[in-house]
Amino acid sequence: MTGEREIEAVEQWFRRRGLPAVVRGRPARLLVRTAPAVVFAAAWQLLTAVLSAVDGETDADFDRLMDNDLFALGYGGLLLGLVVVPGLGSWLTARWVRRKLVDRGGTGTAAVVAAVFVVVVPIVDGVVDGESILLGFGAQLAILAGFFAAAFVGVGSIVGWALRAAFRQIRLLGELTSRVLPLLLLFTVFGFFTTEIWQVGAALPRQRMWVVAGLFAVVAVVFLLAMLKAEVTRLTQSPTVPVGLDKLRETPLAPFLADGVPAGRPPLTKLERANMTLVLVLTQVLQTFVLATVMFVFFVVFGIIAVQHSVIKAWIGRDPAGGTLFGIQLPIPQELLHVSLFIAAFSGLYFAASTVTDAQYRTAFFDPLADHLAVSLVARDLYLARLPRVS
Known part of the structure; x- marks a missing residue:
């Protein structure tokens, strides 16, 4: 008979892995x-x-x-x-x-x-x-x-795990961006010095610029959802196998291993499938956000160094306005912030699309996450086997 404290420890373990939907008890x-x-x-x-x-x-x-x-x-x-x-x-x-x-x-x-x-x-x-x-x-x-x-x-559990996973994967950004950034910088630096992009940045109010960036973000998420949803379906439809049992021996599920892995897998609920897809999507979205932030900071600094106020005035036909970000005044022209934000949003979309079609990225990124889900699915089988009234 499994004790209440053991079950509680297992449920906390699932929440820390970003899978609160697996937990049958209320938080x-x-x-x-x-x-x-x-x-x-x-x-x-x-x-x-x-x-x-x-x-x-x-x-x-x-x-x-x-x-x-x-x-x-x-x-x-x-x-x-x-x-x-x-x-x-x-x-x-x-x-x-x-x-x-x-x-x-x-x-x-x-x-x-x-x-x-x-x-x-x-x-x-x-x-x-x-x-x-x-x-x-x-x-x-x-x-x-x-x-x-x-x-x-369980939103906090999902976001927390995605943040930790994205942080662990940041080391891959150097390898990934070394392939993505050269061509990306070639286009973006060339576009940065065109008059039209500065005129568009000067004409658009901040709210409209956020809408443009949001549109790029939505398209990127659609790319990711199309692939990651299929990955989750493939993993969850596979039969229960004793994969990753060694990784469970140092977890609160260790006492459950004595009886072995159940032969059958209880069907996943729609909420569980959505939870597993969401943690994968959030992890990749956070990585894309890091890349976009790097591009934004780069072009802001690059613009401060390379583009004088007189040049901005010649491009947009008036003196540059004082810059603000999230209501905070910055010693940076507003037009430079808008242009950098547009380029960063485009770079994020490009990065997300390239990672969807990059086989090496799949090996570097999806294999660890697929292993995470495989171990979590076996842990779910062990957990639900101790809760017959629910499973």
């Missing part, structure tokens, strides 16, 4: 599970509030402040903190959450974090930016409720 202790997302959102909101407060009311004020070397250094430090602190804080909190879920503790600390998010952040926004504190309370409560809903359906 518990949602307040603790939402802590990483709450920390990320709180850190992001607090830092953006500070940046908005110190950057001046107009572009002229910002330009004047940036002429002060000390202010420019401090503002650059805040921008770096905005990039690093939320992600680092969320990662450290996630490590803490994993320990507390095993110990069944941490509720008090998680409650304090949630209270800071709901109460302190709106007060800081109200003091710094003059926002309505009452409306801020309501907005933060709505966001917290969204985090609870996401934790209940």
